[in-house]
Amino acid sequence: MTALxxxxxxxxxxxxETGSARVLDxxxxxxxxxxxxxxxxxxxxxxxxxxxxxARLLPGATGTLLLDGVPAExxxxxxxxxxxxxxxxxxxxxxxDVRANLLLAWSLRVRRLHARPSDAALNAALARVHLxxxxxxxxxxxxxxxxxxxxxxxRVLLTExxxxxxxxxxxxxxxxSADAVSVLTRDFVAGGGAxxxxxxxxxxxxxxRRLLLSGGDLVVAQEMTQ
Amino acid sequence: MTSAxxxxxxxxxxxxxxxxxxxxxxxxxxxxLSLGITKDLAIAxxxxxxxxxALGFILRWVFGINSVxxxxxxxxxxxxxxxxxxxxxSPDAPKGIFxxxxxSMALTGFIVTFAVTGVIVQVKPxxxxxxxxxxxxxxxxxxxxxxxxxxxxxxxxxxxxxNEVLALTALGATPWEAxxxxxxxxxRAGLIxxxxxxxxxxxxxxxxxxxxQILAGADPVTATGYQIVVMLMVAAATALGSVVALxxxxxxxxxGDGVFLEKGFRQ
Numbered sequence: 001m002t003a004l005x006x007x008x009x010x011x012x013x014x015x016x017e018t019g020s021a022r023v024l025d026x027x028x029x030x031x032x033x034x035x036x037x038x039x040x041x042x043x044x045x046x047x048x049x050x051x052x053x054x055a056r057l058l059p060g061a062t063g064t065l066l067l068d069g070v071p072a073e074x075x076x077x078x079x080x081x082x083x084x085x086x087x088x089x090x091x092x093x094x095x096x097d098v099r100a101n102l103l104l105a106w107s108l109r110v111r112r113l114h115a116r117p118s119d120a121a122l123n124a125a126l127a128r129v130h131l132x133x134x135x136x137x138x139x140x141x142x143x144x145x146x147x148x149x150x151x152x153x154x155r156v157l158l159t160e161x162x163x164x165x166x167x168x169x170x171x172x173x174x175x176x177s178a179d180a181v182s183v184l185t186r187d188f189v190a191g192g193g194a195x196x197x198x199x200x201x202x203x204x205x206x207x208x209r210r211l212l213l214s215g216g217d218l219v220v221a222q223e224m225t226q
Numbered sequence: 227m228t229s230a231x232x233x234x235x236x237x238x239x240x241x242x243x244x245x246x247x248x249x250x251x252x253x254x255x256x257x258x259l260s261l262g263i264t265k266d267l268a269i270a271x272x273x274x275x276x277x278x279x280a281l282g283f284i285l286r287w288v289f290g291i292n293s294v295x296x297x298x299x300x301x302x303x304x305x306x307x308x309x310x311x312x313x314x315x316s317p318d319a320p321k322g323i324f325x326x327x328x329x330s331m332a333l334t335g336f337i338v339t340f341a342v343t344g345v346i347v348q349v350k351p352x353x354x355x356x357x358x359x360x361x362x363x364x365x366x367x368x369x370x371x372x373x374x375x376x377x378x379x380x381x382x383x384x385x386x387x388x389n390e391v392l393a394l395t396a397l398g399a400t401p402w403e404a405x406x407x408x409x410x411x412x413x414r415a416g417l418i419x420x421x422x423x424x425x426x427x428x429x430x431x432x433x434x435x436x437x438x439q440i441l442a443g444a445d446p447v448t449a450t451g452y453q454i455v456v457m458l459m460v461a462a463a464t465a466l467g468s469v470v471a472l473x474x475x476x477x478x479x480x481x482g483d484g485v486f487l488e489k490g491f492r493q
Contacts, residue, residue, distance in 0.1 A: 015490065055396060059481045059491045077483045082398035092393035095407075110398035152393070159397065 025216030085161035372464030376416030
């Protein structure tokens with residue numbers, strides 16, 4: 001079986017107080033279809049940097065990336081990012097209503113050939129993360145932090161990427177909403193996708209592997225909880 | 227004190243001295259009250275004398291020679307100076323945009339100036355310095371302000387919304403798509419002063435060019451025609467120049483792979 005996403009020898013350096021530090025020091029990893037991998041590590045260890053490198057969103061990163069065995073150089077970066085979708089840690093809500101935010105990706109050229117989801121589909125998606133009470137024409141500025149985090153997640157999920165890179169998707173959520181996000185994540189991998197998560201919430205039993213990022217290297221953190 | 231043929235009463239050394247006396251008076255008051263503006267006022271007064279007298283003598287010389295190369299050379303010099311000032315006024319813009327600033331200033335300066343002198347006013351010969359140089363000065367000076375505002379605004383705004391730019395890029399946006407919101411706002415910001423002065427013209431103030439022509443004895447309605455042409459062309463030049471400058475520069479904040487260079491990733 002071909003790996004869905006493969007990284008070989010990822011290197012990234014960041015400017016630090018003393019010269020520059022290697023945040024990613026030759027990391028290699030494989031994500032298979034249907035797999036959920038959690039990344040742990042102390043803050044500042046480079047978890048966000050790793051996710052950005054995998055999404056080809058890290059200036060100056062080097063190494064080899066493959067999607068379905070196809071090297072990254074053969075895939076236009078915008079198409080790569082549409083397939084290997086990063087959900088940044090800070091939810092960025094654009095000006096406009098909730099509908100415009102959920103459909104943000106459909107305003108882009110990379111999705112011009114894709115049909116946009118209907119209002120019914122958007123409402124169904126909102127209901128899955130306990131946001132049934134949010135009207136699609138509500139001004140997105142008036143969303144709470146937790147609501148915005150879930151809208152930002154749905155915005156990525158609706159584009160049906162192959163790989164999801166979630167940077168603390170439930171950090172701003174209460175337990176019930178975090179559980180709803182876990183259910184969405186589970187359904188996503190059941191459909192053949194793969195997920196890499198950075199999260200601090202209590203283990204939700206979804207992760208097939210937990211890896212520890214420390215000193216620029218990835219090691220197996222602990223064996224499966226289930 | 228005799229009235230000149232054109233209707234202008236000439237200002238001689240005595241009149242200049244009298245005007246300077248007013249500034250000296252203000253300077254003395256400021257000294258007495260320790261307002262701390264005496265030095266700035268003195269420097270500004272000297273600069274006004276030196277720069278405007280130099281301009282007057284240079285223009286007299288240029289008008290006398292009436293050479294097409296001299297006129298074009300002066301225009302290039304004006305555009306060069308304007309590009310330098312423009313970059314100084316946009317500290318948030320990336321380094322190395324002088325060529326882009328020059329191209330946008332030169333494009334708008336030349337196109338709009340010669341559209342007015344050649345097509346609208348139809349001066350003969352087409353480079354007649356009495357028309358081309360003052361009009362070019364107004365176009366270049368005003369569009370420089372607008373372009374500087376747009377450039378400063380777009381890069382400050384991109385930094386302010388780097389979260390949104392990252393989220394858009396992560397969804398597959400190109401640099402153009404990720405910056406579009408900031409570019410729109412920057413264009414508006416650059417045009418607002420021009421639009422404001424168009425809205426207030428004739429109600430709140432008599433625009434400078436019209437005031438000058440009326441003082442020179444021109445019929446107010448004739449002066450109005452010129453003023454309208456000037457205001458419209460300044461608006462056009464500012465909009466055109468800002469669009470060109472933004473299009474030539476926004477992508478410099480992105481990598482070749484289309485990733486926005488946040489502050490931490492810049493050299």
